[in-house]
Amino acid sequence: MPSPVPMTAAPPPQSWTHLKENYQHIRQGSLDLTHTMCVEDQIIQSMPDVSPTKWHLGHTTWFFERLILKSFASGYEDFDPNFDYLFNSYYYTIGQMHFRPNRGLLSRPTLADVHAYRAFVDAAMVTLLDQYSGDAVGEIADKLIIGLQHEQQHQELMLTDIKHVLAQNPFFPALFTAPPRPSEDEDGSILDWLRFEGGLVSLGYDADEDGPFAYDNEGPAHKTWLDPFYLASRPVTNGDYRRFIEDGGYADVRLWLSDGWAKITAENWTHPLYWVREEGQWFEFGLDGLQPLNPDAPVSHLSYYEAQAFAHWADRMWPGVRLPREAEWEYAARQAAQHAGDRAENQAQHGNLLDIQRLKQDGIAPTPRPAVAAETADSAKRQSLCGNVWCWTQSAYSPYPGFRPLEGPLGEYNGKFMSGQLVLKGGSCYTPRDHNRLSYRNFFPPDARWQMTGLRLARDL
Numbered sequence: 001m002p003s004p005v006p007m008t009a010a011p012p013p014q015s016w017t018h019l020k021e022n023y024q025h026i027r028q029g030s031l032d033l034t035h036t037m038c039v040e041d042q043i044i045q046s047m048p049d050v051s052p053t054k055w056h057l058g059h060t061t062w063f064f065e066r067l068i069l070k071s072f073a074s075g076y077e078d079f080d081p082n083f084d085y086l087f088n089s090y091y092y093t094i095g096q097m098h099f100r101p102n103r104g105l106l107s108r109p110t111l112a113d114v115h116a117y118r119a120f121v122d123a124a125m126v127t128l129l130d131q132y133s134g135d136a137v138g139e140i141a142d143k144l145i146i147g148l149q150h151e152q153q154h155q156e157l158m159l160t161d162i163k164h165v166l167a168q169n170p171f172f173p174a175l176f177t178a179p180p181r182p183s184e185d186e187d188g189s190i191l192d193w194l195r196f197e198g199g200l201v202s203l204g205y206d207a208d209e210d211g212p213f214a215y216d217n218e219g220p221a222h223k224t225w226l227d228p229f230y231l232a233s234r235p236v237t238n239g240d241y242r243r244f245i246e247d248g249g250y251a252d253v254r255l256w257l258s259d260g261w262a263k264i265t266a267e268n269w270t271h272p273l274y275w276v277r278e279e280g281q282w283f284e285f286g287l288d289g290l291q292p293l294n295p296d297a298p299v300s301h302l303s304y305y306e307a308q309a310f311a312h313w314a315d316r317m318w319p320g321v322r323l324p325r326e327a328e329w330e331y332a333a334r335q336a337a338q339h340a341g342d343r344a345e346n347q348a349q350h351g352n353l354l355d356i357q358r359l360k361q362d363g364i365a366p367t368p369r370p371a372v373a374a375e376t377a378d379s380a381k382r383q384s385l386c387g388n389v390w391c392w393t394q395s396a397y398s399p400y401p402g403f404r405p406l407e408g409p410l411g412e413y414n415g416k417f418m419s420g421q422l423v424l425k426g427g428s429c430y431t432p433r434d435h436n437r438l439s440y441r442n443f444f445p446p447d448a449r450w451q452m453t454g455l456r457l458a459r460d461l
């Protein structure tokens, strides 16, 4: 049975050059994300789920060293043999690793050491790509592409993690400047319902539509049945969520899943992770520091439990409202692509996603932006599913029919996490633009909320 993951064939010479350029571009992007951070910012681990920036920079480098250079670069010698232990994340088939919650306790290697490690590995990678003449060109290309996708995943984690680190500071330091705020009369807050007919629909990665790469967990493509449903024309906003809070949402046990209620009472959660109340006003912490809450922007940093409780509360206004299923979201997004005459690959890159080069140039913080204005045409609303916040779905992160993980250590990348987690769709303002796909299956446990996560409501007809 063939692997569900697209494996690139040996590239012709011009695409080999393209791969090298892509390698250099994406690797530089990780460093660019750190250009407004000081050394001290980059060594802190504020909770077990958060990794220090320094660790992200080292781990993504180790990925190329361990999976490509050690196998294919003749005569390659480790930059530092201890790094196999320090920068392995969870690949037990490779070896043991440093205890994750203690990543922030390492003053050595220094940040300068890690930068030198990156330069060493990058030079070796470029030499390999320039000089390799063996018969493993296809395998190198496959692993290189996975390594770059992996690096982009960590670019998003670098932003979510540094945000959590800086949020521990009572003076809420900013890494970037705040984006301009919309004028008062620009109201994107009215929610409409878009109808989708469903039927027997296709779910999962399609190389013709989604581009040349997908992780193993995005396939195989398969059919699934959807009854007709509505999807909201925009994500739930801060203003919507504030009404839920003011209506006593966090104190009403009837709205919550049992595990969710246990979590919010044990942790005393009464608002989204980065909301701060001062003198009767709500503020929100972001990479632009502490800013007045923007009621029209999508609500972010919610756990699944909070998203689910909101949907339960909103049923009073819209009977039958709920979180979307994974298949509903993807089908709706593919319908939007068809409606726009666009390939899914392009459609996935529309929306408020991360552009690292622009961020470095203008220094304006990536942040969720107000949803599509109410008067905008229906077709535009249907193009707005991607970006801003990852949308929680009610679908368990479980294997698609016929799923098989990759062979070797990369088989540990996705498949072994298929229990106790929910699927999120759509990418966020922290997701590198060309990393997003309609078939992408992000996943987190239901209590996770340090990621850029929000929700878009669905509704039964």
Ligand SMILES: [Fe+2]
Pocket (backbone or CB within 6 Å): 059, 089, 150, 154
């Ligand atoms: Fe990783």
